[in-house]
Structures are given as C-alpha cells and as structure tokens.
Amino acid sequence: MTEHATSDGQRPANRGPRAAAGNRAALVTAAREIYAAHGLDAPLSAIARRAGVGQGVLYRHFPDRDAVAAAVLEENVRQIERAAAAEGATPGGVLGVLTWHLAQSAAFIGLLHADGTSGRFSAHAYARDLSERVERALRGCLPDGHRLTDDLMLAVAMVSGAVTGPTPGTREHRALAAWRLLGVTVGPVRPFEG
Amino acid sequence: MTEHATSDGQRPANRGPRAAAGNRAALVTAAREIYAAHGLDAPLSAIARRAGVGQGVLYRHFPDRDAVAAAVLEENVRQIERAAAAEGATPGGVLGVLTWHLAQSAAFIGLLHADGTSGRFSAHAYARDLSERVERALRGCLPDGHRLTDDLMLAVAMVSGAVTGPTPGTREHRALAAWRLLGVTVGPVRPFEG
Amino acid sequence: MTEHATSDGQRPANRGPRAAAGNRAALVTAAREIYAAHGLDAPLSAIARRAGVGQGVLYRHFPDRDAVAAAVLEENVRQIERAAAAEGATPGGVLGVLTWHLAQSAAFIGLLHADGTSGRFSAHAYARDLSERVERALRGCLPDGHRLTDDLMLAVAMVSGAVTGPTPGTREHRALAAWRLLGVTVGPVRPFEG
Amino acid sequence: MTEHATSDGQRPANRGPRAAAGNRAALVTAAREIYAAHGLDAPLSAIARRAGVGQGVLYRHFPDRDAVAAAVLEENVRQIERAAAAEGATPGGVLGVLTWHLAQSAAFIGLLHADGTSGRFSAHAYARDLSERVERALRGCLPDGHRLTDDLMLAVAMVSGAVTGPTPGTREHRALAAWRLLGVTVGPVRPFEG
DNA sequence: AATGAATGAGGATTCATTCAT
DNA sequence: GATGAATGAATCCTCATTCAT
Numbered sequence: 059m060t061e062h063a064t065s066d067g068q069r070p071a072n073r074g075p076r077a078a079a080g081n082r083a084a085l086v087t088a089a090r091e092i093y094a095a096h097g098l099d100a101p102l103s104a105i106a107r108r109a110g111v112g113q114g115v116l117y118r119h120f121p122d123r124d125a126v127a128a129a130v131l132e133e134n135v136r137q138i139e140r141a142a143a144a145e146g147a148t149p150g151g152v153l154g155v156l157t158w159h160l161a162q163s164a165a166f167i168g169l170l171h172a173d174g175t176s177g178r179f180s181a182h183a184y185a186r187d188l189s190e191r192v193e194r195a196l197r198g199c200l201p202d203g204h205r206l207t208d209d210l211m212l213a214v215a216m217v218s219g220a221v222t223g224p225t226p227g228t229r230e231h232r233a234l235a236a237w238r239l240l241g242v243t244v245g246p247v248r249p250f251e252g
Numbered sequence: 253m254t255e256h257a258t259s260d261g262q263r264p265a266n267r268g269p270r271a272a273a274g275n276r277a278a279l280v281t282a283a284r285e286i287y288a289a290h291g292l293d294a295p296l297s298a299i300a301r302r303a304g305v306g307q308g309v310l311y312r313h314f315p316d317r318d319a320v321a322a323a324v325l326e327e328n329v330r331q332i333e334r335a336a337a338a339e340g341a342t343p344g345g346v347l348g349v350l351t352w353h354l355a356q357s358a359a360f361i362g363l364l365h366a367d368g369t370s371g372r373f374s375a376h377a378y379a380r381d382l383s384e385r386v387e388r389a390l391r392g393c394l395p396d397g398h399r400l401t402d403d404l405m406l407a408v409a410m411v412s413g414a415v416t417g418p419t420p421g422t423r424e425h426r427a428l429a430a431w432r433l434l435g436v437t438v439g440p441v442r443p444f445e446g
Numbered sequence: 447m448t449e450h451a452t453s454d455g456q457r458p459a460n461r462g463p464r465a466a467a468g469n470r471a472a473l474v475t476a477a478r479e480i481y482a483a484h485g486l487d488a489p490l491s492a493i494a495r496r497a498g499v500g501q502g503v504l505y506r507h508f509p510d511r512d513a514v515a516a517a518v519l520e521e522n523v524r525q526i527e528r529a530a531a532a533e534g535a536t537p538g539g540v541l542g543v544l545t546w547h548l549a550q551s552a553a554f555i556g557l558l559h560a561d562g563t564s565g566r567f568s569a570h571a572y573a574r575d576l577s578e579r580v581e582r583a584l585r586g587c588l589p590d591g592h593r594l595t596d597d598l599m600l601a602v603a604m605v606s607g608a609v610t611g612p613t614p615g616t617r618e619h620r621a622l623a624a625w626r627l628l629g630v631t632v633g634p635v636r637p638f639e640g
Numbered sequence: 641m642t643e644h645a646t647s648d649g650q651r652p653a654n655r656g657p658r659a660a661a662g663n664r665a666a667l668v669t670a671a672r673e674i675y676a677a678h679g680l681d682a683p684l685s686a687i688a689r690r691a692g693v694g695q696g697v698l699y700r701h702f703p704d705r706d707a708v709a710a711a712v713l714e715e716n717v718r719q720i721e722r723a724a725a726a727e728g729a730t731p732g733g734v735l736g737v738l739t740w741h742l743a744q745s746a747a748f749i750g751l752l753h754a755d756g757t758s759g760r761f762s763a764h765a766y767a768r769d770l771s772e773r774v775e776r777a778l779r780g781c782l783p784d785g786h787r788l789t790d791d792l793m794l795a796v797a798m799v800s801g802a803v804t805g806p807t808p809g810t811r812e813h814r815a816l817a818a819w820r821l822l823g824v825t826v827g828p829v830r831p832f833e834g
Numbered sequence: 835a836a837t838g839a840a841t842g843a844g845g846a847t848t849c850a851t852t853c854a855t
Numbered sequence: 856g857a858t859g860a861a862t863g864a865a866t867c868c869t870c871a872t873t874c875a876t
Contacts, residue, residue, distance in 0.1 A: 078856070099293065101849055112858040117851070189418040209433055211419045216430055219413015224383040225405045236410055239403055239434060270876070272839055295866060306841040311868065464855070466860055487681065489845055500862040505847070577806045597821055599807045604818055607801015612771040613793045624798055627791055627822060660835070683870055694837040699872070 082119045084109040090130050090163055098127060128184065134159045135188050135195075141250040142195035149200050150245035153237070156192070158247045160218050161229040206242060213240055276313045278303040284324050284357055292321060322378065328353045329382050329389075335444040336389035343394050344439035347431070350386070350408065352441045354415050355423040400436060407434055470507045472497040478518050478551055486515060516572065522547045523576050523583075529638040530583035537588050538633035541625070544580070544602065545635045548609050549617040594630060601628055664701045666691040672712050672745060680709060710766065716741045717770050717777075723832040724777035731782050732827035735819070738774070738796065740829045742803050743811040788824060795822055 088109035092100045102123055106116045120126045141147060141155040193211050200206070206213050220236035221229045230247055237244045282303035286294045296317055300310045314320045335341060335349040387405050394400070400407050414430035415423050424441055431438045476497035480488045490511055494504045508514045529535060529543040581599050588594070594601050608624035609617050618635055625632045670691035674682045684705055688698045702708045723729060723737040775793050782788070788795050802818035803811050812829055819826045 081857090102851090103849070106859095113851085113860095114853085114858060115856080118856075123850075185418045209429060211417065212414055212426065212429055213433060215417025215419060215426075216410035216414045216433070218417070219415075220406055220410045221413075223405065223409025223412070224379045225409060232406065232409075235403065235406055239407065239410070270839090275840085296868090297866070307868080308842070308870085309840055312839070317867085464860090469861085490847095491845070501847080502849085502863070503861055506860070511846085573806045597817065600802055600805065600814065600817055601821060603805025603807060603814075604798035604802045604821070606805070607803075608794055608798045609801075611793065611797025611800070612767045613797060620794065620797075623791060623794055627795060627798070663836085684872090685870070688838095695839095695872085696837060696874085697835080700835075705871075 081109070081111050081115050084111065085116055085119060085126070086129050086133060089126050090133075093127070093130065094163065102126065130163065131188055134163055135191050137250045138192055139195045142199050144250070147199045148245065149196075149204070150243055152196060152199055152245075153242065154245035154247050155250045156196070156214065157217065157230070157233045157237070157244055158249050160214075160221050161233050161247065162249075206240070213242070216240065275303065275305050275309050278305065279310055279313060279320070280323050280327060283320050284327075287321070287324065288357065296320065324357065325382055328357050329385050331444045332386055333389045334446050336393050338444070338446070341393045342439065343390075343398070344437055346390060346393050346439075347436065348439035348441050349444045350390070351411065351424070351427045351431070351438055352443050354408075354412050355427050355441065356443075400434070407436070410434065469497065469499050469503050472499065473504055473507055473514070474517050474521060477514050478521075481515070481518065482551065490514065518551065519576055522551050523579050525638045526580055527583045530587050532638070535587045536633065537584075537592070538631055540584060540587055540633075541630065542633035542635050543638045544584070545605065545618070545621045545625070545632055546637050548602075548606050549621050549635065550637075594628070601630070604628065663691070663693050663697050666693065667698055667701060667708070668711050668715060671708050672715075675709070675712065676745065684708065712745065713770055716745055717773050719832045720774055721777045724781050726832070729781045730827065731778075731786070732825055734778060734781055734827075735824065736827035736829050737832045738778070739799065739812070739815045739819070739826055740831050742796075742800050743815050743829065744831075788822070795824070798822065 085105060089105045092105050092108055096104070102116055103113055105126065106113045109116075116126070120129060138152065138156050138159065142152045189211055192214065196210055196214075197207070200210075217233050217236040217240075220232045223232065225232055227235070234244060234247070279299060283299045286299050286302055290298070296310055297307055299320065300307045303310070310320070314323060332346065332350050332353065336346045383405055386408065390404055390408075391401070394404075411427050411430040411434075414426045417426065419426055421429070428438060428441070473493060477493045480493045480496055484492070490504055491501055493514065494501045497504070504514070508517060526540065526544050526547065530540045577599055580602065584598055584602075585595070588598075605621050605624040605628075608620045611620065613620055615623070622632060622635070667687065671687045674687050674690055678686070684698060685695055687708065688695045691698070698708070702711060720734065720738050720741065724734045771793055774796065778792055778796075779789070782792075799815050799818040799822075802814045805814065807814055809817070816826060816829070
C-alpha cells in the first residue's frame with residue numbers, strides 16, 4: 059500500500075508550555091538547514107517536519123513564511139552584532155563571523171539580495187533594516203579611514219555574490235578569495251561563540 | 253467526456269504560423285521583463301500573458317520553465333560574446349555590456365547564482381557552461397597580466413552580488429561602484445548593438 | 447506573490463481530524479461509484495467532490511491516481527478473500543461474491559484487464575499480485591479436480607469480459623450467462639457480509 | 641538547447657490530392673499501432689506523427705477522436721465480414737480471423753467493451769452496431785444448432801476478456817485457451833487475406 | 835489539400851493557512 | 856499549547872481542436 063497518513067490516534071503527546079521555547083528554537087534551526095538544502099522556497103511543512111513539530115506550532119510562532127526567514131536572519135545579524143560588541147573585537151574577527159554566516163546561510167544571502175523583485179520576501183524595508191544593523195555593527199569596529207568605510211555593505215553584498223556564484227571552490231574559499239580581491243584581511247571564519 | 257471543448261467558439265484569433273518566430277521572440281522578451289519584475293519564480297502563465305500568447309505556445313517553444321530562463325540567458329551571453337568578438341573591442345567596452353546585462357536581467361543574475369539549492373534551475377552544469385562562455389569572451393579581450401585575469405568570474409559574481417544587494421542607488425550605480433572597488437574601469441553601460 | 451491566499455475567508459467548515467477516517471472511506475466509496483459511472487479515467491476532482499472533500503484530502507490519503515484505484519481494488523479482493531475464508535464457504539458462494547464485484551466495480555474490471563498498454567495503471571505487477579490473491583482464495587475452496595482448476599483466472603477474465611461486453615442484459619445477467627457457458631454453477635450474486 | 645519546433649519554412653511539400661487516400665490509410669494503420677502500444681487514450685498528435693502527416697490531415701479525414709477509433713474498428717469488422725463471406729468459409733476459419741483481430745487490436749477490444757461508462761467512445765449504439773455486424777457474419781457460417789448460436793457475442797466478449805486479462809501467456813495463447821474452455825475449435829489465427 | 839502553429843479548457847498536484855480536537 | 860487533517864487557490868502541463876498560410 060502506498061497510502062499516506064492514517065489517523066490512528068497515536069499522538070506524540072503534548073509536552074506542554076515548557077516546550078514552546080524549545081520548539082521555536084528548533085524551528086529556526088530547522089529552517090536554516092532546510093533553507094540551506096532546498097532554498098528559500100522550501101515548503102513550510104518541511105521545516106515543521108524537520109523541527110519535529112506540527113505545522114500549527116510553526117504558525118503559532120511565526121505569522122507567515124516571511125516571518126520564518128526573518129527569524130533566521132535575525133539570528134545571523136544578532137551574532138554579528140554580538141561579535142562586534144564583544145570585548146576585544148577586531149575588524150578581521152567580525153568579518154570572519156560575518157563571512158561564516160554568508161557561507162552558511164542561504165537565507166542570509168537571500169535576504170541580502172532581496173530586491174523586491176523576488177516575490178518571496180516583499181520586505182525590502184526589512185532587508186534594509188537588517189542590512190543597516192550589520193553595517194552599524196561593522197562600522198563600530200572598523201578603524202577610521204578604513205578603505206571600506208564608505209562601501210561597507212556594498213562589499214558585503216559583493217562577497218555574498220561571490221559565495222553563491224558558479225566559480226569553483228567551497229563557499230568559504232570563494233568568500234575569502236572575494237575579500238582578498240577587495241584587499242581586505244579576514245580573521246578565522248567561524249560562528250560567534252559568545 | 254474527456255474532450256477539451258471550446259466554451260463557445262469565440263476564439264481570440266489565430267494569427268497563424270507566421271506568428272511563430274515573432275511569438276518566440278515575444279516570449280523571451282516577456283520573460284526577461286517578468287523575471288525582472290517578479291523574479292525567476294514568476295508563473296509561466298504570466299509570461300505567456302504578457303507575450304500575448306496562449307500557454308500552449310509557450311510550451312511549444314520551451315519544454316519547461318528552465319528552458320525559458322535558458323533562452324533569456326542565452327541571449328545575455330550571446331550579446332557579451334558578440335561584444336567581445338567585435339572589431340575594436342576593449343576590456344572596458346565589453347565589461348560595460350556585461351554590466352548592462354547584470355543590471356537588467358534578473359535571470360542572468362539568477363543563473364550566475366544558481367547553486368543547486370534552489371530547486372529552480374537544477375542546471376548547475378548549465379550555469380557553469382554559460383559562465384565559461386562569458387569568461388572565455390572576456391578573457392579574449394583582456395590584456396595579459398590584467399589584475400583580474402585569475403579571478404574573472406569571481407569578480408563578475410561579486411558585481412552581480414552588488415547589483416542585487418540592499419545598498420542604495422540604482423542597479424547600474426551599484427554595479428559601477430562595485431567595479432570601482434575592484435579597481436576596474438568600465439566603459440559605457442549599455443547593450444551591445446552589433 | 448506566491449501565496450495561496452483565501453479569497454474571502456468563507457471556508458466551508460473544517461470538520462477536523464476526526465473526519466479523517468470517514469473521509470478515507472468516503473473517498474473509496476466515491477471512487478467506486480465514479481469509476482462505475484465514468485470509468486477509470488474519471489478526474490480525481492470528481493471523486494473528491496462526490497466524497498464531499500477538498501482535493502487536498504484525496505492527496506493526503508492517496509499519493510496518486512493509481513493509489514485510489516488500488517484502494518478500491520484492495521477492498522474488492524479483500525471481500526473475496528473473506529468470503530473464501532468464511533465458515534462453510536462453498537465454491538458457488540464465493541464465485542457469487544466474486545461475480546458481484548465483477549458486476550459492480552469498474553475498477554476491478556479495469557485492473558483485471560490492465561495490460562500495460564493503458565498508461566493508466568502501469569501496475570501490471572500489482573494487477574498480477576491481486577489476481578493471484580483472488581486465485582488463491584478461490585482455489586482454496588474449489589474441490590480437487592474441479593474443471594476450472596487449471597484455468598481459474600482465465601475464466602474470471604472471461605466472465606469479466608462478458609460483463610463489460612456489448613451484449614444485451616444487465617451486467618449481472620451477462621455474468622451469469624458467461625458462467626453458464628463455462629459450465630459453472632454460481633451461488634447468489636451479492637457482496638460478502640462478514 | 642532544448643527548444644521545440646522552430647518554423648524554418650522548410651515544409652515537406654504538399655503532395656497534392658493524390659496523397660489523400662494514402663494518408664487516410666496511413667492514419668488508420670498508425671492509429672492501430674499507436675492504440676496497441678499506448679491504449680485508446682493516446683494523443684491524436686501521436687497518431688498523426690506516426691502516419692507522417694500533420695494534425696490537420698487527421699481532422700480532414702476524421703471529425704473527432706471517436707471517428708479515428710471507429711475507422712480502425714470498421715476495418716476489423718470488415719475483415720471478419722469478408723472472411724465470413726469468402727468462398728469456402730468455415731466457422732473455425734472465421735473465428736480464427738476474429739481471434740486474430742481480438743489479439744491484435746486494442747481498439748477492437750476497447751470498443752467491444754465500451755459500455756458507455758468509459759467516457760471514451762460514448763458510442764454505445766455504435767458499438768452495438770458493429771457487434772451486430774460481427775454477429776451476423778459469424779452466424780452466417782455457423783451450422784444450425786451450434787452450441788454458441790445463442791450466445792455468440794457473449795462468447796466473443798469472453799474471449800476478448802481473456803485476451804486482456806492478467807493471466808500468463810501471449811494474447812493469442814490466452815484467446816485460444818479461452819475458446820477451448822468454451823469448447824470451441826478455432827482455425828489458424830491470422831488476418832484475412834482476401 | 836497539407837502543414838503545423840495557436841488556442842485555451844481542464845485535469846493533476848502542491849502547499850500556505852486554518853481550525854477541530 | 857500541540858497536532859496534523861482539511862481546505863482550496865494557484866500553478867503546471869497536456870492535448871483536442873481550429874485555422875492562417
């Protein structure tokens with residue numbers, strides 16, 4: 059038989075309110091992974107499934123599909139902000155964190171490139187907003203007169219373009235090559251561990 | 253009944269086979285415009301509608317959605333090749349044409365960034381192929397030892413990223429700013445008029 | 447926009463998960479009726495409509511059109527198996543049940559005649575399998591040396607052919623006449639009431 | 641490139657009125673073959689293509705899809721009639737021809753089993769008509785009191801059922817086995833060569 | 835008389851979102 | 856608070872049929 063679901067009454071149990079926070083986190087993580095694997099167009103059901111929750115839970119936490127992507131982004135941006143705000147932050151270090159996110163998160167990239175044309179993510183304004191937060195974070199730790207000062211987000215967008223481009227190498231390699239072309243030195247590429 | 257029956261007989265006129273070539277061109281043009289306005293995910297029906305033809309015509313000319321995008325791309329790439337092959341082609345001139353296409357054609361960009369994750373356009377190999385044609389065309393008119401020689405497509409991908417990024421300015425401005433950041437001088441941004 | 451949006455909010459009521467089992471049964475019943483009335487090629491939407499559910503429900507329960515027909519068939523075959531396994535089953539009695547299904551279920555017939563040419567129901571192997579279950583069930587209650595022993599399924603196929611043929615009379619009449627021509631006595635033609 | 645047709649103006653030449661008769665024959669032959677290979681649901685375009693003509697020609701000869709099937713059938717029936725009317729026709733010989741057609745022509749079978757439920761071939765009346773012609777032809781050469789006299793078409797329908805059934809063996813084998821079960825002796829299975 | 839392009843209705847299928855339980 | 860079934864709009868794609876050439 060090739061049938062689908064049969065409601066047998068075996069519900070996985072309601073873990074109660076305590077699970078709520080964990081569910082949200084699981085959803086964001088699942089979303090990041092699904093986005094990376096299948097792009098921003100992936101069905102929400104896939105995200106819920108991977109998070110191990112019902113679709114309803116997803117909707118409890120996020121009003122619509124854009125909100126899911128936004129949550130993933132929020133996390134990306136927040137890490138960058140934290141890296142920049144951290145004790146002893148260096149330009150190279152922060153750019154390393156930024157680069158890690160560029161290389162890992164399809165959603166991050168997708169958002170950076172959301173230009174309103176995409177149907178997905180009508181939120182140009184939202185993208186702009188996040189972009190500005192990234193810029194602020196970066197600028198905060200860049201020395202005065204750094205050569206990128208005036209073109210910070212442009213450079214980020216460029217590296218982001220390099221990451222998804224068809225050139226050979228891993229995403230990380232491409233990102234580093236791109237920074238090099240821009241004459242920028244980047245520290246170790248890794249997530250920020252606050 | 254499995255017949256398809258025409259509801260009433262009021263057909264909108266069949267312009268006849270003569271229209272075929274024109275239709276194909278109209279479809280490609282419509283696709284470029286629709287892609288620019290709504291992204292590569294835009295419904296094919298929208299393209300057909302804008303081209304002023306029935307959906308069937310679209311399917312007669314292109315077996316599936318990828319073929320539509322491919323046709324648009326083919327045109328982009330061909331223009332660049334022609335620009336590069338033209339009498340008295342200069343690096344700046346060719347890059348200008350390339351830049352025009354980057355700034356105009358969402359499909360072009362989409363392809364350049366096709367990374368297999370998107371479901372849409374599984375054709376990584378195809379992207380690679382077109383990318384190589386562009387590279388070959390460019391390299392052919394770059395002086396030996398040009399600083400981009402080894403990173404040509406990376407640079408293109410970077411500019412492409414800049415074009416779609418959330419930074420302010422028109423697409424063309426962003427592209428030019430990106431080239432400038434890379435230390436490359438670009439000629440007038442315009443299509444190639446063979 | 448790629449969203450699916452509800453035109454106005456006037457949804458026809460969601461009877462909730464409780465309806466699931468009932469829906470499945472309703473779909474199988476509807477399928478049997480629609481098949482009888484319009485053949486195996488009938489649109490799935492017609493089946494969903496008759497079952498009083500949305501198309502999505504049909505797809506939740508059955509992955510594709512073959513699965514729908516398979517479900518109907520499964521029921522046919524199961525009844526025959528039960529009739530054969532029942533206390534005091536007689537050859538005539540079981541053939542009566544078989545005959546009832548032949549006379550009622552277009553899907554049953556369609557399957558028996560699936561010869562791979564039809565595109566529909568590629569499942570020759572599946573047909574063979576079900577056919578064998580019917581054969582096993584019948585053989586189990588036929589006395590040794592019954593004249594049909596060696597040609598059981600051939601005879602069933604023949605009666606099935608008679609049922610759908612253009613000869614006059616009701617389906618049931620034709621079936622009985624066919625058995626008579628084969629020299630086989632059949633009990634009352636009726637479904638099995640376990 | 642995966643594009644479809646491109647009107648290049650290279651038309652295969654209009655062979656003029658002389659071709660008309662040949663085209664019709666080619667279409668009927670093509671239809672028989674396509675039906676055999678893909679069932680009665682096969683697209684008309686496939687038939688036209690195999691016949692080596694445009695779709696328009698098909699429509700010139702046949703008003704709609706049913707007419708195509710009808711033409712194939714007509715030929716089946718006509719051959720049987722001719723076989724029956726031929727000098728020295730024997731029951732076995734005619735049944736051999738009939739059996740050949742049963743075993744070869746999916747359309748023939750499809751029609752015999754068209755019971756109005758199938759959507760395809762609404763023409764129950766037409767089926768009845770052809771069926772009667774077959775009956776008349778057969779009866780004309782059967783000796784008085786032959787055991788099938790009263791159930792001639794029923795028997796044909798039964799054999800037809802056997803032919804398409806899931807039992808093992810070639811179509812021809814199944815047909816012969818079915819006749820044997822009915823206690824009828826059949827001559828060589830072959831088309832009628834008038 | 836032949837060709838094959840154009841048309842568009844209709845059927846399959848997917849998924850965002852709602853909601854009974 | 857969670858679950859996952861139900862809904863149906865929207866998109867893809869196919870093909871019967873028409874008709875300009």
